Structures are given as C-alpha cells and as structure tokens.
Amino acid sequence: MQQEKTDIKSMNLEELKSYMESIGEKPFRAKQLYQWMHEKQAASFDEMTNLSKSLQEKLKKECHFVSLKQEAVQVSKIDGTRKYLFALDDGNVIESVLMRYKHGNSVCISSQVGCRMGCRFCASTLDGLVRGLTPSEMLDQIYRITRDTGERVANVVVMGTGEPMDNFDNLLKFIELLTDENGLNISQRNVTVSTCGIVPKMRELADKKLQITLALSLHASSQEKRLELMPIANKYEIHEVIEACRYYFEQTGRRVTFEYSLVGGVNDTDEDVRRLADLIHGMNCHVNLIPVNPIKERSYVQPDHEAILNFKNRLEKNAINVTIRREMGRDIDGACGQLRKRYISHAER
Ligand SMILES: C[S@@+](CC[C@H](N)C(=O)[O-])C[C@H]1O[C@@H](n2cnc3c(N)ncnc32)[C@H](O)[C@@H]1O
Numbered sequence: 001m002q003q004e005k006t007d008i009k010s011m012n013l014e015e016l017k018s019y020m021e022s023i024g025e026k027p028f029r030a031k032q033l034y035q036w037m038h039e040k041q042a043a044s045f046d047e048m049t050n051l052s053k054s055l056q057e058k059l060k061k062e063c064h065f066v067s068l069k070q071e072a073v074q075v076s077k078i079d080g081t082r083k084y085l086f087a088l089d090d091g092n093v094i095e096s097v098l099m100r101y102k103h104g105n106s107v108c109i110s111s112q113v114g115c116r117m118g119c120r121f122c123a124s125t126l127d128g129l130v131r132g133l134t135p136s137e138m139l140d141q142i143y144r145i146t147r148d149t150g151e152r153v154a155n156v157v158v159m160g161t162g163e164p165m166d167n168f169d170n171l172l173k174f175i176e177l178l179t180d181e182n183g184l185n186i187s188q189r190n191v192t193v194s195t196c197g198i199v200p201k202m203r204e205l206a207d208k209k210l211q212i213t214l215a216l217s218l219h220a221s222s223q224e225k226r227l228e229l230m231p232i233a234n235k236y237e238i239h240e241v242i243e244a245c246r247y248y249f250e251q252t253g254r255r256v257t258f259e260y261s262l263v264g265g266v267n268d269t270d271e272d273v274r275r276l277a278d279l280i281h282g283m284n285c286h287v288n289l290i291p292v293n294p295i296k297e298r299s300y301v302q303p304d305h306e307a308i309l310n311f312k313n314r315l316e317k318n319a320i321n322v323t324i325r326r327e328m329g330r331d332i333d334g335a336c337g338q339l340r341k342r343y344i345s346h347a348e349r
C-alpha cells in the first residue's frame with residue numbers, strides 16, 4: 001500500500017539524512033535527493049541523474065514520491081491567471097491558482113481536500129472535509145506550477161480550499177520546507193496564511209514568531225452577523241478572534257490582514273462600516289475588501305460598485321489601510337472551490 005510507504009518529500013534535510021542511513025545509504029546522498037525534490041522540483045526518481053540506478057530503484061520500492069497529476073488548467077485571456085486542477089494519488093482532486101502581478105507571480109494553494117468549517121458563501125465546504133493535505137502535497141502544487149510555466153514563484157498564499165489551521169502540523173512543516181535555503185527558498189515574508197479564526201492555533205502560530213503574514217477572514221463587524229455567515233463564530237467569539245490578531249502582531253511585528261467579503265444587503269451597510277472601524281481601531285492592520293463571488297448554491301450577491309467604493313472610503317476616513325481585491329481570472333471561473341466541485345459532480349454522473 002502506498003500510504004504505508006515513507007513520504008520523503010515531506011521530510012526536512014535532517015530527517016532525510018537519518019532516513020538514508022536507516023536504509024543503508026550514505027547521508028550525503030540526502031542532500032542530493034533533497035535538492036532534486038525541492039530545488040529542481042523533479043517529478044520522479046528517474047530524473048535524478050546523479051543517483052545510481054540501483055538507488056533510484058531502492059527508493060521507488062521504499063518510498064512514496066508525491067507528484068501531482070495535472071488534470072486540467074484554465075487560462076484567463078484577461079490577465080494570464082492559470083487555474084489548475086491536480087489529482088492526488090488517492091484519486092482526490094484539488095485546485096491551485098497562479099496569479100501574475102507586477103511584483104511577481106503568486107500561487108494560491110489548497111491546504112485540505114474540502115473543508116469542514118461550513119462558511120455560508122464558500123464553495124469549498126459544500127461537500128465537507130475529505131482530508132488534510134500532506135506537506136508534500138502542498139509543496140507539489142507550487143512545484144508543478146513552476147515546472148509548467150518555467151516561471152519563478154515570488155509569493156505563496158494559503159487561501160485555496162481548506163482551513164490551514166485545521167491541518168496545523170502539516171502547515172508548519174510545509175512552511176519550513178518552502179522557506180528552506182536548500183529548497184525553493186521563499187522568504188517567510190512572502191508567505192500568507194489565511195484562517196477563518198481558530199483562536200488557539202492562531203496563538204500557537206504567533207508563538208512560533210515566524211515572519212509570515214496572517215490573514216483573518218473576518219467578513220462581519222459584529223458577532224451576530226459573523227454567526228450568520230461563519231459557523232466557527234459559535235466556537236470563537238469575534239472579540240476573541242480580534243484579540244488573537246493583536247497577539248499575532250505583538251509576537252511577530254507583522255501587520256495582520258483582515259479579509260472582508262462584501263455581501264450585498266448582508267454586511268455592507270453604513271452601520272457595518274462604523275462597527276468595523278471601531279472593532280479594529282488602533283490596530284496595525286490592512287483590510288482587503290472582496291466583493292463576494294456568487295455561488296449557485298446560495299443567493300448571495302455583490303454590492304454595486306458605488307457601495308463598495310463607499311465602504312472603502314469610509315474606512316479610509318477612519319485611518320484604516322484598505323484595498324479592494326482585484327478580481328483575477330474573472331473570465332475563467334468564479335469562486336475558489338468551484339472548479340473542483342464541478343469536476344466531482346461531473347465524475348459522479
Ligand atoms: C477559501 S478560504 C481558505 C482559507 C481559510 N479557510 C479562510 O477561510 O480564510 C480563502 C478566502 O476566500 C474567501 N471566500 C470563500 N468563498 C468566497 C466567495 N464565494 N466570495 C468571496 N470570497 C470567498 C474566504 O472567506 C477566505 O477569506
């Protein structure tokens with residue numbers, strides 16, 4: 001069974017050295033193997049030409065080498081955004097997105113197959129959670145995209161399907177490998193992790209004092225409204241979540257991002273702006289307004305353009321940093337999780 005084999009792409013260099021010794025190999029081979037996997041992003045052992053054939057064969061027998069299979073890619077004619085559907089070895093499929101910005105390429109990865117958090121506007125949660133992704137499955141989304149395009153990835157955002165704090169240990173290992181100087185060597189400052197607000201894990205992450213950006217999916221200005229949109233608010237009250245964001249800033253010195261999906265008639269009123277400004281008053285933060293991406297399973301709509309601008313201007317008047325998220329790949333798909341959802345429904349027919 002593949003699952004019982006060693007997932008070597010999820011190991012750091014030290015672990016890989018011990019592993020090589022345990023199978024009777026010289027530890028220096030670990031460095032070569034590590035560079036093939038993480039620096040050169042090899043898709044199989046066969047590509048590792050400075051490893052002997054017999055070692056390649058041994059590794060094939062002993063290890064599970066995670067390499068995602070590209071099932072589909074949609075390319076935007078407007079801005080070159082590429083939306084990928086990858087198949088995992090167990091037959092599950094996940095989505096990843098490459099966005100091209102002036103300051104470099106950004107990849108948005110999934111952290112789980114599905115999600116169990118049940119946010120009302122989100123397509124990723126409609127079929128619940130299947131499982132968390134391994135560190136190697138998170139990394140390989142970036143590796144396959146780099147190989148496919150031949151372009152360097154500057155930023156990584158963990159904002160695709162899944163709740164990263166619900167897969168915490170694998171998330172931490174993923175960040176360790178992603179930012180390792182012997183691998184892709186992406187700076188921690190160029191990594192963003194988005195959460196629906198799982199307070200104990202946010203605090204645990206803060207204590208690690210990494211230099212990554214924490215993004216909180218806030219989406220409401222009061223506990224009542226947040227409860228309407230996000231069931232996780234039953235567990236962690238809005239002020240508790242904001243406190244955890246303050247703590248993150250205190251521990252890391254990193255400005256927190258608040259994501260606020262604007263839903264017409266639900267969280268876009270004048271009262272909402274006022275309450276939101278009060279809620280985050282005095283914080284070193286940034287608000288990212290995201291006009292909600294309608295999904296067919298729900299009746300949520302975007303506010304009109306004027307209402308969105310008005311919301312932004314009023315926050316700015318309260319000295320809050322705010323941007324309206326530019327919609328990338330408008331022509332290729334709607335909300336995150338929809339490509340996967342469509343693929344699954346099609347396969348079930
Ligand atoms: C898919 S989630 C993944 C990360 C994490 N689970 C979270 O909730 O922050 C990334 C962001 O997309 C937002 N999102 C999900 N569905 C959306 C939709 N239909 N329209 C706009 N934003 C959406 C989420 O609220 C969240 O801010």
Ligand code: SF4
Nearest residue numbers: 115117119122125196
């Ligand atoms: S918004 Fe995030 S936490 Fe909420 S259901 Fe979607 S993926 Fe899960």
